[in-house]
Amino acid sequence: DSGIQSGATTVREEDETESNKKFPTENTTDLDGQYSLTRAQRVRAAMFPETLVEGESTLPTQTDPDQQTNVQRLAEPSQLLKTAIVHLINYQDDAELATRAVPELTKLLADEDQVVVNKAALIVNQLTRKEASRRVLMQSPQMVAAVVRALQAGDLETSRCAASVLHSLSHQREGLLAIFKSGGIPALVRMLSSPMESVLFYSITTLHNLLLHQEGAKMAVRLADGLQRMVPLLKKTNPKFLAITTDCLQLLSYGNQESKLIILANGGPESLVFIMRNYNYEKLLWTTSRVLKVLSVCPSNKPAIVDAGGMQALGQHLTGSSQRLVQNCLWTLRNLSDAATKQEGLDGLLQILVTQLGSDELNMLTCATGILSNLTCNNARNKALVCQSGGVEALIHAVLRAGQKEDVCEPAVCALRHLTSRHAHAELAQNAVRLHYGIPAITKLLGQPYYWPVVKATVGLIRNLALCPANQAPLREAGAIPRLVNLLLKAHQDTQRLGSSAQQTYQDGVRMEEIVEGCTGALHILARDPINRGEISSMQTIPLFVQLLYSYVENVKRVSAGVLCELALDKQSAELIDAEGASAPLMELLHSPNEGIATYAAAVLFRISEDKSSDYRKRVSVELTHSLFKHDPAAWEMVSEANTHLASTLLGIHVFMDLALCTGVQSFGPSPNCSHKVGSMKLSKISWGQAQLLKNNPIP
Amino acid sequence: MNREEAPGKSPEEMYIQQKVRVLLMLKKMGSNLTPNEEAFLRNYAGVVHSQMSQLPQHNIDQGAEDVVMAFSRSETEDRRQ
Numbered sequence: 188d189s190g191i192q193s194g195a196t197t198v199r200e201e202d203e204t205e206s207n208k209k210f211p212t213e214n215t216t217d218l219d220g221q222y223s224l225t226r227a228q229r230v231r232a233a234m235f236p237e238t239l240v241e242g243e244s245t246l247p248t249q250t251d252p253d254q255q256t257n258v259q260r261l262a263e264p265s266q267l268l269k270t271a272i273v274h275l276i277n278y279q280d281d282a283e284l285a286t287r288a289v290p291e292l293t294k295l296l297a298d299e300d301q302v303v304v305n306k307a308a309l310i311v312n313q314l315t316r317k318e319a320s321r322r323v324l325m326q327s328p329q330m331v332a333a334v335v336r337a338l339q340a341g342d343l344e345t346s347r348c349a350a351s352v353l354h355s356l357s358h359q360r361e362g363l364l365a366i367f368k369s370g371g372i373p374a375l376v377r378m379l380s381s382p383m384e385s386v387l388f389y390s391i392t393t394l395h396n397l398l399l400h401q402e403g404a405k406m407a408v409r410l411a412d413g414l415q416r417m418v419p420l421l422k423k424t425n426p427k428f429l430a431i432t433t434d435c436l437q438l439l440s441y442g443n444q445e446s447k448l449i450i451l452a453n454g455g456p457e458s459l460v461f462i463m464r465n466y467n468y469e470k471l472l473w474t475t476s477r478v479l480k481v482l483s484v485c486p487s488n489k490p491a492i493v494d495a496g497g498m499q500a501l502g503q504h505l506t507g508s509s510q511r512l513v514q515n516c517l518w519t520l521r522n523l524s525d526a527a528t529k530q531e532g533l534d535g536l537l538q539i540l541v542t543q544l545g546s547d548e549l550n551m552l553t554c555a556t557g558i559l560s561n562l563t564c565n566n567a568r569n570k571a572l573v574c575q576s577g578g579v580e581a582l583i584h585a586v587l588r589a590g591q592k593e594d595v596c597e598p599a600v601c602a603l604r605h606l607t608s609r610h611a612h613a614e615l616a617q618n619a620v621r622l623h624y625g626i627p628a629i630t631k632l633l634g635q636p637y638y639w640p641v642v643k644a645t646v647g648l649i650r651n652l653a654l655c656p657a658n659q660a661p662l663r664e665a666g667a668i669p670r671l672v673n674l675l676l677k678a679h680q681d682t683q684r685l686g687s688s689a690q691q692t693y694q695d696g697v698r699m700e701e702i703v704e705g706c707t708g709a710l711h712i713l714a715r716d717p718i719n720r721g722e723i724s725s726m727q728t729i730p731l732f733v734q735l736l737y738s739y740v741e742n743v744k745r746v747s748a749g750v751l752c753e754l755a756l757d758k759q760s761a762e763l764i765d766a767e768g769a770s771a772p773l774m775e776l777l778h779s780p781n782e783g784i785a786t787y788a789a790a791v792l793f794r795i796s797e798d799k800s801s802d803y804r805k806r807v808s809v810e811l812t813h814s815l816f817k818h819d820p821a822a823w824e825m826v827s828e829a830n831t832h833l834a835s836t837l838l839g840i841h842v843f844m845d846l847a848l849c850t851g852v853q854s855f856g857p858s859p860n861c862s863h864k865v866g867s868m869k870l871s872k873i874s875w876g877q878a879q880l881l882k883n884n885p886i887p
Numbered sequence: 888m889n890r891e892e893a894p895g896k897s898p899e900e901m902y903i904q905q906k907v908r909v910l911l912m913l914k915k916m917g918s919n920l921t922p923n924e925e926a927f928l929r930n931y932a933g934v935v936h937s938q939m940s941q942l943p944q945h946n947i948d949q950g951a952e953d954v955v956m957a958f959s960r961s962e963t964e965d966r967r968q
Contacts, residue, residue, distance in 0.1 A: 525955040557958055564953040598956060605953050647951050654917070708950060715919055742951075752913070756921055782943060786912040793906055794921070805898050811905045 233262035234269055278319040285320035289327050296333040301342055308337055308348035315355035324352075325362040332369040339374050343383050350378060350389035357396040366393070367401050376411040379420065388428060391420070395431050398438040405439055414439055414449045421458035426468035433459070433474040440481050447485040456482065456491040463500040469509050476501070476515035483522035493527045502536035505543070517543075517554035524561035533562060537572050544581035553594045556585055560598035560605065567610035574612045574619070579603065583625040586632075593638050600632065600644040607651035617655035626658065630665035633674060639697035642674065646705035650712050659716035668713060671706045672726050678702035679731065700740050707735060707746040714753035723750075724760045729767055736772035741781060748776060748787035755794035765795040777810045907934045911942055 229248070232239055249256050288310075295307035311334065314320040324330050331353075338349035353371060356362030366372070371393075378390040394413070397404040408414075413435075420432050436455070440446040450456075459482075462475045479497065482488040501516040501523075520536075527533070540562075543555040559578065563570045573579075582599050589595035603625075606616040620626060629652075632645040649667055652658045662668075678699040693699075710728070713719045732754075735747035751769065754760040769791065776788035792807050896904075910924050920928070928935055 521958045525957055528955060557956060561955050561958075564955045601954075601956065608950060609953065650950055705951065712950075715917075749918075752918060756919055782912070783916065786909055786916065789905070789909040790913050790918070793909060797923075804902060808898060808902045808905055811909075812901060 229258050233258050234265045236266075281317045281319035282323055285314055285323035288314070289323060289330050293327070293330045293333045296330075296337050301345065304337055305342065305345045305348070308334075308345050308352070312348045312351050312355075315352050321355060321359075322361070325356045325359065325365045328365060328369060331356065331365040331371070335366070335369050335371050335374045339377060343381075343386070346378065346381065346386050347383060347389070350375075350386045350393070354389040354393045357393045360400060363397055363401040363404075367397065367404060367407070372397060372404060372407040372413075373411040376408060376413045376416055379413075379416040387420075391417075391428065391431050391435065395435050395438075398435055405443075408435075408439060409443075409446060414446055415453055418450055418453035418455050418458065421455070421462065426466055426471045429462060429466070430468065430471040430474050433462070433471065433478050437474065437478045437481055440478065444485065447482055447488055450478075450482065451485070451488050451491055456488060456497065457495045460492065460495040460497045460500045464496070464503065469512065472504060473509065473512050473515065476504070476512060476519060480515055480519040480522070483519045489523055489526045493523055493530060498523060498527050498530055498536060499532055502533070502539060505536075505539045514550055517551060517558075521554045521557045524558045525564075528561060528564050528566055530562075533569065534572055537562060537569060537578075538576050541573060541576045541578045541581050544578075544585045547588070549592065549595070552585055552589070553592075553598075556582070556595050556598040556602060560602040563602055563605040565605075565609075570606050570610040570616075571612050573602075574606055574616050579606060579616050579619040579625075580623045582606075583620065583623050583628065586625070587628050593641055596632065597638075597641045597644055600629070600641060600648055603629075604644055604648040604651060607648065608654070613651070614655060617652055617658060620652055621655070621658050621661055626652065626661045627665045630662065630667045630670065633667070633670040637674075637694075639695040639702065643697050643701055643705055646671065646674070646702070646709050650705070650709035653709065653712035653715070656716070659713065659719055662713065663716070663719055663722065668710070668719060668722050669726065671709050671713075672723070672728055675703060675706035675710070675728075675731070678706065679735075700738075700743065703735070703738075704740065704742045704746055707732070707743065707750055711746050711750040711753060714750055717757075720754060720757060720760070724754055724757065724763070729754065729760065729763045733764065733767040733769045733772070736769065736776065741779075741784070744776060744779070745781060745784045745787070748773070748784055748791065752787040752790045752794075755791050761795045761797075764791065770795065774807075774810055903931055904934055904938070907931055908938050908941075911935065911938055915942060 225248075249259065292307050292311055295303055296311070298304050298307070311324065311330070314324060334349050334352050337345055338353065339346075353366055353375065356366060366375075375390045375394050375397075378386050379394075381387055381390070394404075394408060398408060417432055417435055417439075421429065423429060423432075436450060440450055455478075459475050459479055463472065463479070466472060479492060479501070482492060498520060501520050504512055504516050507513060537559070540555045540559050543551050544559075546552055546555070559573060559582070563573055582603050585599045586596060586603075589599060603616075603620065607613055607620065620629070629645060629648060632641055633649075649662065649671070653662055681694070681699040682703060710723055714723055729751070732747045732751050735743050736751075738744055738747070751764055755764055773788040773792050776784050777792070779785045779788070789807075789811055796803050796807055907928065910920060910928055913920060
């Protein structure tokens with residue numbers, strides 16, 4: 188006997204023998220009868236324990252305490268099945284009841300008597316408590332429409348019931364659709380002005396469900412002026428209510444510029460910042476930070492958030508335990524940072540950000556470096572604070588850990604560039620980079636593969652580092668000079684390929700003219716060191732620098748005149764500069780309105796004219812008179828104005844031609860012979876000279 | 888050439904005045920001077936003194952300005968929790 192039919196346990200041979208011993212054969216039929224009777228009882232007890240009379244028990248059949256009988260094993264599943272069947276039966280009943288009641292209730296909800304309407308609403312609300320009847324309700328468009336009408340037309344109590352009904356229906360897709368199709372959204376938006384808290388809560392929650400799950404709901408809420416009604420609700424004080432409201436704002440404003448402007452127009456930034464500053468309910472802070480993140484990419488909202496104290500408020504939450512909140516605050520701060528360069532009261536934030544530079548988490552590093560880069564931009568106070576907080580060392584480590592990750596590397600290098608110039612502690616920062624072994628790592632960033640934004644930032648940083656005399660040798664030893672020269676050659680080649688000053692060459696969003704300017708500027712400062720000067724000259728760079736004097740970019744003119752000015756300190760280089768025909772463009776540059784350019788040009792001319800005749804020096808002097816003193820009224824008074832201008836122009840042309848013709852020994856051997864045409868001589872010399880330079884310094 | 892001379896100042900004097908001014912401007916911008924140029928300034932200390940007050944007070948060549956980075960992070964939807 189397997190026990191399937193009888194429920195008896197399987198009897199083994201020895202047990203059978205034993206049982207035979209216990210029960211005499213003549214009593215077997217009676218025993219079977221007893222077992223059959225208790226079998227039914229056992230099954231009933233297993234499936235319907237509630238039917239057992241108190242004290243009643245069945246004959247136990249379990250012989251092995253570790254092994255349940257089949258009936259015992261089937262007890263729980265059979266009870267579950269029984270319960271499901273009971274539910275089905277009840278569901279059927281509820282559904283049938285609701286189906287019969289809905290038409291009548293729909294009529295009553297439209298009754299003229301408000302008491303009737305109220306009672307009907309109460310009943311409908313009761314019906315929504317059970318799933319079967321709730322389904323019937325949401326499947327009746329007339330019923331849902333009637334509820335929506337009752338929501339608006341009824342008294343407060345009726346509104347409360349109606350709002351509760353809609354809220355219940357909004358937990359299912361079918362219900363959401365029914366509400367949407369019945370014009371529920373405009374009605375619910377109107378209820379956001381209700382003086383009754385429960386109506387308010389039901390309405391915002393129902394709208395939230397619609398925004399989350401119902402297609403078309405966002406547009407409908409916007410059209411119903413939902414934003415204009417929701418923003419003022421940010422002044423409420425219930426944190427959970429605020430969490431739902433802010434989430435609604437996020438859903439509505441994400442990717443929708445008009446919505447963001449409406450939020451701004453209704454004072455959204457101030458209210459949102461207030462929440463960040465004054466609440467500590469994590470979910471509310473998270474939903475609010477999400478709205479601020481969405482608004483932070485809007486150029487109009489950005490300054491409003493910053494002016495409302497958004498940077499400080501967001502900074503409060505960077506050390507909390509909620510990672511999702513910390514991350515949202517960081518992204519938002521990063522977006523806002525370019526509008527916050529003049530904000531005060533950011534000391535705490537800056538210190539936290541410096542600490543976060545030690546993180547290994549990529550998102551955190553990306554944000555911290557980006558925010559620091561912007562907050563140190565043109566802000567001497569912030570620069571000093573970051574330096575004093577160990578920012579230089581932390582940024583160097585961030586650069587080392589960033590590797591090829593440009594989103595970290597570029598802002599980190601930019602931040603270091605800011606810290607190393609234009610503030611009282613710049614020199615300390617320049618030294619700190621060297622002391623924390625930053626120079627080799629930074630110089631390596633000039634290598635391939637070139638990511639031009641990082642290259643541009645690094646070149647600027649190297650220029651600043653070179654301002655510190657103690658950094659000159661380490662920069663040279665790290666190979667900065669050949670890297671800069673090669674970059675300069677490559678960038679200059681790219682600009683020449685286009686052949687027109689109107690067009691500009693961009694790579695990774697960076698103009699090659701900026702690379703030319705940056706590299707030349709860095710070499711200018713590096714050339715202050717005599718050994719570096721020799722290395723720069725030895726790389727046949729002088730012809731290129733002379734050519735750059737003709738650039739249409741003023742800054743390029745300035746840095747090339749500057750580097751030539753330093754190189755001209757060495758007599759041999761001064762002769763080379765002269766041989767390259769630098770006098771002509773330098774004479775022009777004497778008249779530059781840029782004082783730096785005019786000064787450098789004059790200094791180079793003085794240096795290359797040391798061995799020249801007094802006539803030559805006089806001509807330089809005349810040109811200088813018309814340039815260096817033009818902003819100096821007292822000195823200008825000493826010169827006869829009317830005759831001087833015409834005479835000096837003529838003289839200038841004469842001097843130009845004179846100097847161009849007396850260029851002496853060429854640096855690359857004989858040049859094309861077109862000495863009577865100064866202009867073409869100048870151009871042909873330059874292109875020929877550059878070809879020679881590139882031949883001597885092939886680009887890897 | 889004589890037309891261009893300032894009344895009361897010889898070409899040589901003009902040259903000296905201009906060179907002193909240029910060298911002082913160079914020093915202000917952080918550039919090096921040759922030993923001859925340093926000696927030149929020492930020789931014409933009087934001219935240096937008169938030119939010092941006429942130098943521009945602002946910084947002239949400080950390199951590239953600080954630039955903000957525009958992080959217009961594309962709006963990415965967070966995972967709703």
